[in-house]
Amino acid sequence: MGTGTSIGRVRGLGAAKEGTHHWWRQRLTAGSNFLLMAWFIFSLTRLTGFDYASIRLWMESAWVAVPLLLLVTSVFYHFRLGLQVVIEDYQHNESRVVFLVLLNLYTLAVYATAVFSILKVAFGAAS
Secondary structure: OOOOOHHHHHHOOOOOOOHHHHHHHHHHHHHHHHHHHHHHHHHHHOOOOOOHHHHHHHHOOHHHHHHHHHHHHHHHHHHHHHHHHHHHHHOOOOHHHHHHHHHHHHHHHHHHHHHHHHHHHHOOOOO
Protein backbone atom coordinates (compact mmCIF):
# COMPACT_ATOMS: atom_id res chain seq x y z
CA MET A 1 0.00 0.00 0.00
CA GLY A 2 1.36 3.33 -1.04
CA THR A 3 0.48 6.83 -0.01
CA GLY A 4 -1.66 7.37 -3.08
CA THR A 5 -1.02 9.37 -6.18
CA SER A 6 0.38 12.86 -6.04
CA ILE A 7 -2.79 14.29 -7.65
CA GLY A 8 -4.87 12.54 -4.96
CA ARG A 9 -2.82 14.17 -2.24
CA VAL A 10 -3.20 17.58 -3.90
CA ARG A 11 -6.99 17.19 -4.15
CA GLY A 12 -7.22 16.21 -0.51
CA LEU A 13 -8.20 12.61 -1.14
CA GLY A 14 -7.01 10.34 1.62
CA ALA A 15 -6.36 10.59 5.30
CA ALA A 16 -5.76 14.04 6.73
CA LYS A 17 -4.25 12.54 9.93
CA GLU A 18 -6.68 14.58 12.08
CA GLY A 19 -9.38 12.00 12.75
CA THR A 20 -8.19 10.87 16.18
CA HIS A 21 -7.76 14.41 17.45
CA HIS A 22 -11.21 15.39 16.19
CA TRP A 23 -12.77 12.25 17.70
CA TRP A 24 -11.09 12.92 21.05
CA ARG A 25 -12.27 16.56 21.17
CA GLN A 26 -15.82 15.46 20.39
CA ARG A 27 -15.75 12.93 23.25
CA LEU A 28 -14.32 15.50 25.68
CA THR A 29 -17.00 18.03 24.81
CA ALA A 30 -19.68 15.33 25.14
CA GLY A 31 -18.43 14.55 28.66
CA SER A 32 -18.27 18.20 29.65
CA ASN A 33 -21.76 18.73 28.18
CA PHE A 34 -23.06 15.91 30.35
CA LEU A 35 -21.48 17.25 33.55
CA LEU A 36 -22.40 20.89 32.93
CA MET A 37 -25.96 20.01 31.89
CA ALA A 38 -26.34 17.93 35.05
CA TRP A 39 -25.16 20.95 37.08
CA PHE A 40 -27.55 23.22 35.15
CA ILE A 41 -30.61 21.01 35.69
CA PHE A 42 -29.76 20.41 39.35
CA SER A 43 -29.18 24.12 39.86
CA LEU A 44 -32.50 25.03 38.24
CA THR A 45 -34.43 22.53 40.35
CA ARG A 46 -33.10 24.18 43.52
CA LEU A 47 -34.55 27.58 42.62
CA THR A 48 -37.56 28.72 44.58
CA GLY A 49 -39.25 30.41 41.64
CA PHE A 50 -38.94 30.65 37.90
CA ASP A 51 -40.02 34.24 37.43
CA TYR A 52 -37.78 36.77 35.71
CA ALA A 53 -36.47 38.33 38.94
CA SER A 54 -35.48 34.97 40.45
CA ILE A 55 -33.67 33.79 37.33
CA ARG A 56 -31.91 37.11 36.93
CA LEU A 57 -30.78 37.14 40.56
CA TRP A 58 -29.56 33.55 40.15
CA MET A 59 -27.60 34.39 36.99
CA GLU A 60 -25.90 37.40 38.55
CA SER A 61 -23.82 35.10 40.74
CA ALA A 62 -20.32 34.31 39.49
CA TRP A 63 -20.89 30.72 40.64
CA VAL A 64 -23.64 30.51 38.02
CA ALA A 65 -22.33 32.77 35.24
CA VAL A 66 -18.98 30.99 34.87
CA PRO A 67 -20.44 27.46 34.55
CA LEU A 68 -23.08 28.83 32.17
CA LEU A 69 -20.34 30.29 29.98
CA LEU A 70 -18.49 26.96 30.10
CA LEU A 71 -21.71 25.14 29.19
CA VAL A 72 -22.41 27.42 26.23
CA THR A 73 -18.80 27.12 25.03
CA SER A 74 -18.82 23.35 25.27
CA VAL A 75 -22.22 22.93 23.61
CA PHE A 76 -21.43 25.17 20.65
CA TYR A 77 -17.99 23.64 20.12
CA HIS A 78 -19.53 20.14 20.22
CA PHE A 79 -22.23 21.32 17.79
CA ARG A 80 -19.63 22.61 15.35
CA LEU A 81 -17.52 19.47 15.56
CA GLY A 82 -20.51 17.23 14.93
CA LEU A 83 -21.86 19.17 11.97
CA GLN A 84 -18.37 19.46 10.51
CA VAL A 85 -18.20 15.67 10.37
CA VAL A 86 -21.61 15.48 8.69
CA ILE A 87 -20.61 18.06 6.06
CA GLU A 88 -17.24 16.40 5.40
CA ASP A 89 -18.79 12.94 5.12
CA TYR A 90 -21.76 13.73 2.89
CA GLN A 91 -20.76 16.78 0.84
CA HIS A 92 -18.23 15.71 -1.78
CA ASN A 93 -17.94 18.63 -4.17
CA GLU A 94 -16.45 22.11 -3.90
CA SER A 95 -19.46 23.47 -2.03
CA ARG A 96 -18.18 21.65 1.06
CA VAL A 97 -15.87 24.59 1.79
CA VAL A 98 -18.78 27.03 1.54
CA PHE A 99 -20.86 24.92 3.94
CA LEU A 100 -17.97 24.70 6.42
CA VAL A 101 -17.47 28.47 6.33
CA LEU A 102 -21.20 29.05 6.81
CA LEU A 103 -21.22 26.58 9.70
CA ASN A 104 -18.34 28.40 11.39
CA LEU A 105 -19.94 31.82 10.88
CA TYR A 106 -23.33 30.66 12.16
CA THR A 107 -21.84 28.95 15.19
CA LEU A 108 -19.70 31.96 16.04
CA ALA A 109 -22.61 34.40 15.70
CA VAL A 110 -24.99 32.40 17.89
CA TYR A 111 -22.23 31.64 20.42
CA ALA A 112 -21.28 35.32 20.67
CA THR A 113 -24.94 36.25 21.21
CA ALA A 114 -25.27 33.68 24.01
CA VAL A 115 -22.07 34.82 25.72
CA PHE A 116 -23.08 38.47 25.43
CA SER A 117 -26.48 37.69 26.97
CA ILE A 118 -24.99 35.79 29.90
CA LEU A 119 -22.42 38.50 30.59
CA LYS A 120 -25.02 41.24 30.33
CA VAL A 121 -27.16 39.60 32.99
CA ALA A 122 -24.15 38.60 35.12
CA PHE A 123 -22.87 42.17 35.26
CA GLY A 124 -26.32 43.44 36.17
CA ALA A 125 -27.16 45.58 33.18
CA ALA A 126 -30.57 47.17 33.37
CA SER A 127 -33.16 45.68 31.06
